[in-house]
Amino acid sequence: MNLKIYKDIKVIAFDADDTLWANETYFRDAEQEFATILSKYQSKIKIDNELFNKEIENLKLYGYGVKGFVLSMLESALEISNYQINQEDIGKILNIGKAMLDKPIKLLDDIELVLQSLQTNYKVILATKGDLLDQERKLEKSGLLKYFHHVEVMSDKKAINYLKLIACLDIKPNELLMIGNSLKSDVLPLIEIGAEAIHIPFHTTWIHEEISELEKSLIDYKTVLNIKEVLTLF
Amino acid sequence: MNLKIYKDIKVIAFDADDTLWANETYFRDAEQEFATILSKYQSKIKIDNELFNKEIENLKLYGYGVKGFVLSMLESALEISNYQINQEDIGKILNIGKAMLDKPIKLLDDIELVLQSLQTNYKVILATKGDLLDQERKLEKSGLLKYFHHVEVMSDKKAINYLKLIACLDIKPNELLMIGNSLKSDVLPLIEIGAEAIHIPFHTTWIHEEISELEKSLIDYKTVLNIKEVLTLF
DSSP states (O other): OHHHHTTTOOEEEEOOBTTTBOOHHHHHHHHHHHHHHTTTTSOHHHHHHHHHHHHHHHHHHHOSSHHHHHHHHHHHHHHHTTTOOOHHHHHHHHHHHHHHHTOOOOBOTTHHHHHHHHTTTSEEEEEEESOHHHHHHHHHHHTOGGGOSEEEEESOOSHHHHHHHHHHHTOOGGGEEEEESOIIIIIHHHHHTTOEEEEOOOSOOOGGGOOOHHHHHHSOOEEOSSGGGGGGGO | OHHHHTTTOOEEEEOOBTTTBOOHHHHHHHHHHHHHHTTTTSOHHHHHHHHHHHHHHHHHHHOSSHHHHHHHHHHHHHHHTTTOOOHHHHHHHHHHHHHHHTOOOOBOTTHHHHHHHHTTTSEEEEEEESOHHHHHHHHHHHTOGGGOSEEEEESOOSHHHHHHHHHHHTOOGGGEEEEESOIIIIIHHHHHTTOEEEEOOOSOOOGGGOOOHHHHHHSOOEEOSSGGGGGGGO
C-alpha cells in the first residue's frame, strides 16, 4: 500500500536541525541563560516573550540562524533593562552566541542507518534553512556529508523556495519527498506544491514553526514517531 | 586572439559585491561611524586595526557578511572601551548593522548591458560569498535576477568551493570563466583549478581580499578597467 503512495518518488530530502541532529534544545538553553542575565529586570515569561517578538520583528532583516538570534538578544536586552544592562552582561550574551556556533553535533537515533538504506534506491539530499556557514559546519561535523547527493541551504522554506529546488533538481513536484520535524517548513509547503512529506516530530518546537489545528486538518501527510519507521514505508 | 583564449568557455560566473553593485563603501562608512562612537577611547587608526583583527579572529565562526561584522564591532567596542562603552552606543552599533542590511542597491555602470549581451551565448551565473538572505535580498533589489541561470551563494571562495560549483554545473574547469573584483576570491582560486578569470578592480578593497605582489606575478589573468571592456574579449 505504502509502496504505491511513494511510487513516483525520485528524490528524498531531509531537513537537518531537529531531524538529523538536536538543535532547538540549544536555543532553549540559550534563552534560559539570557533570562538569567536579565532576571533582575523582568520575569522569565516576560523576557521570553519580548525576545520572541524581537526575533519575529527582525526575521525579515536577519533571517534564521544563530547570528540573527544573538543580535535580537542584544537589542532585547537593551530594551528589557531600559538601557541599564551592564557591559559585562553584553559580553556574556555575545559569548552565548559563540558557544552555540561551537556546539558539538548530537545525531538523533538511527539517522545513519536510515540514510544509508535510502541512498541505495533514491537520490538523498539535505534541504535546510538558516545560516549558510553554520549549516555547512554542522554537516561537516556530523559526518553525514557522504550520504547526500546535494546540499541546499535555503534562506526560507516556503513553497516558492521548494519550487526553485525542484527546478534545480530537474524533477517534478510529485517526485520529491521531504522528511522533517517542522509542519510549517517541512510539510505544509510541500503538500501545497504537490510533493510528498513525512513529519517526524521533535520533542521541542520553536513556536514560530507551529501551525494551527485547522491547517493540520487540511493537509494530507504521514507522521512517524521515529526515523527508523520511515524504512517501513518503502 | 581573445576569441581563442575563451573558446572553451560555457559558463560565465559573476561576483556580486563590488562587481555588480557597490558594497565595500558601505563597510567603510560603517567603520567610520564605529570609530566616531569610540573616538573618546582610541584613535581612528587603532580602532580600525582592532576591529579588523577581531573580524579575522571571528571569521571562522561567523563567516562573511553584515551580521558577523556587527557582532565583531560589538565585541571590539567592549574591548576598546575597556567595558566602558555606554548602552546607547551599543544600540547605535546595532543600528549601523540594520541600516547596512537595508541599504539601496547601486548598480555599477553598464552592468545590465553586459549581462544582457553575454547571456545570449553563455550560461551566465552569479557566484557570491556572504550571508545567504542578504545576498538574495540584494539580488532581488538589483533587478538583475532575470539575467542569471543559476545563483550560488558560497560560504567561502576557495578552490574547493569552486570545484564543488563546477561539479554542480556539470562542466570542466576550463569551461568556466569568473569575473570579479577580488584577486583573492575571484581570480587566484580559479587559476589554481584551471579555470579562467577576469579581474575588474573596484576603487575600494577590503585588506583581507588583497594578495601579495608575488602571488600576482605568478598567475595569468586578464584585467579590465570597466565592465564594458569584457564584451571586447569575446
